[in-house]
Amino acid sequence: xxxxxxxxxxxxxxxxxxxxxxxxxxxxxxxxxxxxxxxxxxxxxxxxxxxxxxxxxxxxxxxxxxxxxxxxxxxxxxxxxxxxxxxxxxxxxxxxxxxxxxxxxxxxxxxxxxxxxxxxxxxxxxxxxxxxxxxxxxxxxxxxxxxxxxxxxxxxxxxxxxxxxxxxxxxxxxxxxxxxxxxxxxxxxxxxxxxxxxxxxxxxxxxxxxxxxxxxxxxxxxxxxxxxxxxxxxxxxxxxxxxxxxxxxxxxxxxxxxx
Amino acid sequence: xxxxxxxxxxxxxxxxxxxxxxxxxxxxxxxxxxxxxxxxxxxxxxxxxxxxxxxxxxxxxxxxxxxxxxxxxxxxxxxxxxxxxxxxxxxxxxxxxxxxxxxxxxxxxxxxxxxxxxxxxxxxxxxxxxxxxxxxxxxxxxxxxxxxxxxxxxxxxxxxxxxxxxxxxxxxxxxxxxxxxxxxxxxxxxxxxxxxxxxxxxxxxxxxxxxxxxxxxxxxxxxxxxxxxxxxxxxxxxxxxxxxxxxxxxxxxxxxxxxxxxxxxxxxxxxxxxxxxxxxxxxxxxxxxxxxxxxxxxxxxxxxxxxxxxxxxxxxxxxxxxxxxxxxxxxxxxxxxxxxxxxxxxxxxxxxxxxxxxxxxxxxxxxxxxxxxxxxxxxxxxxxxxxxxxxxxxxxxxxxxxxxxxxxxxxxxxxxxxxxxxxxxxxxxxxxxxxxxxxxxxxxxxxxxxxxxxxxxxxxxxxxxxxxxxxxxxxxxxxxxxxxxxxxxxxxxxxxxxxxxxxxxx
Numbered sequence: 104x105x106x107x108x109x110x111x112x113x114x115x116x117x118x119x120x121x122x123x124x125x126x127x128x129x130x131x132x133x134x135x136x137x138x139x140x141x142x143x144x145x146x147x148x149x150x151x152x153x154x155x156x157x158x159x160x161x162x163x164x165x166x167x168x169x170x171x172x173x174x175x176x177x178x179x180x181x182x183x184x185x186x187x188x189x190x191x192x193x194x195x196x197x198x199x200x201x202x203x204x205x206x207x208x209x210x211x212x213x214x215x216x217x218x219x220x221x222x223x224x225x226x227x228x229x230x231x232x233x234x235x236x237x238x239x240x241x242x243x244x245x246x247x248x249x250x251x252x253x254x255x256x257x258x259x260x261x262x263x264x265x266x267x268x269x270x271x272x273x274x275x276x277x278x279x280x281x282x283x284x285x286x287x288x289x290x291x292x293x294x295x296x297x298x299x300x301x302x303x304x305x306x307x308x309x310x311x312x313x314x315x316x317x318x319x320x321x322x323x324x325x326x327x328x329x330x331x332x333x334x335x336x337x338x339x340x341x342x343x344x345x346x347x348x349x350x351x352x353x354x355x356x357x358x359x360x361x362x
Numbered sequence: 363x364x365x366x367x368x369x370x371x372x373x374x375x376x377x378x379x380x381x382x383x384x385x386x387x388x389x390x391x392x393x394x395x396x397x398x399x400x401x402x403x404x405x406x407x408x409x410x411x412x413x414x415x416x417x418x419x420x421x422x423x424x425x426x427x428x429x430x431x432x433x434x435x436x437x438x439x440x441x442x443x444x445x446x447x448x449x450x451x452x453x454x455x456x457x458x459x460x461x462x463x464x465x466x467x468x469x470x471x472x473x474x475x476x477x478x479x480x481x482x483x484x485x486x487x488x489x490x491x492x493x494x495x496x497x498x499x500x501x502x503x504x505x506x507x508x509x510x511x512x513x514x515x516x517x518x519x520x521x522x523x524x525x526x527x528x529x530x531x532x533x534x535x536x537x538x539x540x541x542x543x544x545x546x547x548x549x550x551x552x553x554x555x556x557x558x559x560x561x562x563x564x565x566x567x568x569x570x571x572x573x574x575x576x577x578x579x580x581x582x583x584x585x586x587x588x589x590x591x592x593x594x595x596x597x598x599x600x601x602x603x604x605x606x607x608x609x610x611x612x613x614x615x616x617x618x619x620x621x622x623x624x625x626x627x628x629x630x631x632x633x634x635x636x637x638x639x640x641x642x643x644x645x646x647x648x649x650x651x652x653x654x655x656x657x658x659x660x661x662x663x664x665x666x667x668x669x670x671x672x673x674x675x676x677x678x679x680x681x682x683x684x685x686x687x688x689x690x691x692x693x694x695x696x697x698x699x700x701x702x703x704x705x706x707x708x709x710x711x712x713x714x715x716x717x718x719x720x721x722x723x724x725x726x727x728x729x730x731x732x733x734x735x736x737x738x739x740x741x742x743x744x745x746x747x748x749x750x751x752x753x754x755x756x757x758x759x760x761x762x763x764x765x766x767x768x769x770x771x772x773x774x775x776x777x778x779x780x781x782x783x784x785x786x787x788x789x790x791x792x793x794x795x796x797x798x799x800x801x802x803x804x805x806x807x808x809x810x811x812x813x814x815x816x817x818x819x820x821x822x823x824x825x826x827x828x829x830x831x832x833x834x835x836x837x838x839x840x841x842x843x844x845x846x847x848x849x850x851x852x853x854x855x856x857x858x859x860x861x862x863x864x865x866x867x868x
Contacts, residue, residue, distance in 0.1 A: 158443040161618055183445035190439045211444045
């Protein structure tokens, strides 16, 4: 079966004057349909950059990226119609109400007004946000804004969903809802690309783990296979081991002594 | 749709009131141009001057206000993964800018438009209206084209670094051309001037508009006028087309790079004069720390720089004009009237005044939470340290550099005037902070800040500075007057600085 996402020798660097930083280094990855990929790595590893390239936000890169069997550059608008992106710290037009913002997003995806209204109300009700539907979002808490961001990424029923810390700021009930939602989307045949620092969530939800560090893939495979291979009990410990941070206890005690 | 300048066409009363106030302010500014047009016997000369003023004002508006809309990268994460092309984003922003620019252009032109309709009839009035619209389009597309070309040539990261300097450079050029041309023109000569089209008119956009009016009304005929008419109509169209067709697709890439957080700029710690200044002129560690904090924040806050630095255009051009005029009339020597350097020094202080009115504005009310929880013994210390940072950046350095000029031409005995200017302007700042509720630095968003049209604010500030300059000049005529005046100012300065530190805030 042709992969939904195919990345070959992806490289990306950022230049500022004479300083050049290689953020992604010859990364290759294939993602099958109907899977949840847990994309993890330490801060500055290149996770967000990878996602931005796949979403078409960053379009100058080296290597080949194909989505739905076609190069992303070939018809990026069509690709974007079929993907959804829930960014970390995403911007919202906060002077708008949820209805206004989500109607705008729906209109970008050519969803008719009637259908958009129905979907928006349905999503807002699902997330217990219906009573806030006509309030400006600059009065919302972080969790409330995150719910709107999640809705904006799902409203057009995308085939691939990119999520960057989607549970950030959500209360426990909403976290459970989103997890169940992801499970049901995957059963429907959707592909989820999930970036997070919450190892226990990633471990439970992902079919496959891809761990990157300094722009390179350092581990890839099913979680249980990776844990067995490295002889560790949890993804958290595996993460620490592979990123070279295994002496947290010693560091903490040294720091506390000096403090 | 976001926190950008709202169009005011919404029915919400607060926005509508704000828009009405802005519109009214622009009409008042337009009355200035009407004064010129109506007084000059030569209608074409008056029109040329009017279109020059309109072009200059629209270009500076684009630099200050509209470029923020075009180059706003805050909604990159909202829009760029959606199925809309870079051209669509560009077009959306351009239409937004054009509607706003047209409204401003019409407001500025309204008094003169009414005058032309009444004095010259409907046909001339209609072509005048057309020329105003074309001037607005020309200013928008010209500035747009320049920005996009520079963005394409430099890439986003470098563009971000130099954008402030581009804006300062443009405003310097515009104000220099504007004021220099006004100074070159002798009012007496203007009354007898007969306007004619010359070969070099093709390089003067206002004359294209005048030619358009004359040609449509049959007042002139000829190849040159036809060329000027074609330029008036086609130049904005060509610039707009070229920008849309060839440059707009690079806007998205440029905006992504503008927003790039991947490359973290390392700030090198090095010796700075400001640290030495802080050690000498702050009273305790707390004030010193706050001085250091605000110095770092304000020097790196792009929005603050974009609000303040374009004033550099006024501050440099006006004093230079004064000095240039004096030099033209009688050369510069010890015998030259001190009113020359007094005027120059007070105009130079406008940068400080502008910085004071912009210092409270910061993105997302950055420091609000810190102010609420910080265990400051005397909250007024925040204000005093802010004043000292602004004084250091925008008052002391320009005055210090000017003192060399004053010493060179007028001698050391006149250096006291520089000190006098420092104290009188600083006192303006202190009284501004003491009077009413002065918002703390970087504590309110731009949307919540009180909106005063830049032009009106500058106008009021210039009046205040003129009054101070006049007082200063007359005091100098009194024997020992300046020493006594400066001493009094210094005492008031130190007393009021103490009062400022004691100021409580909500």
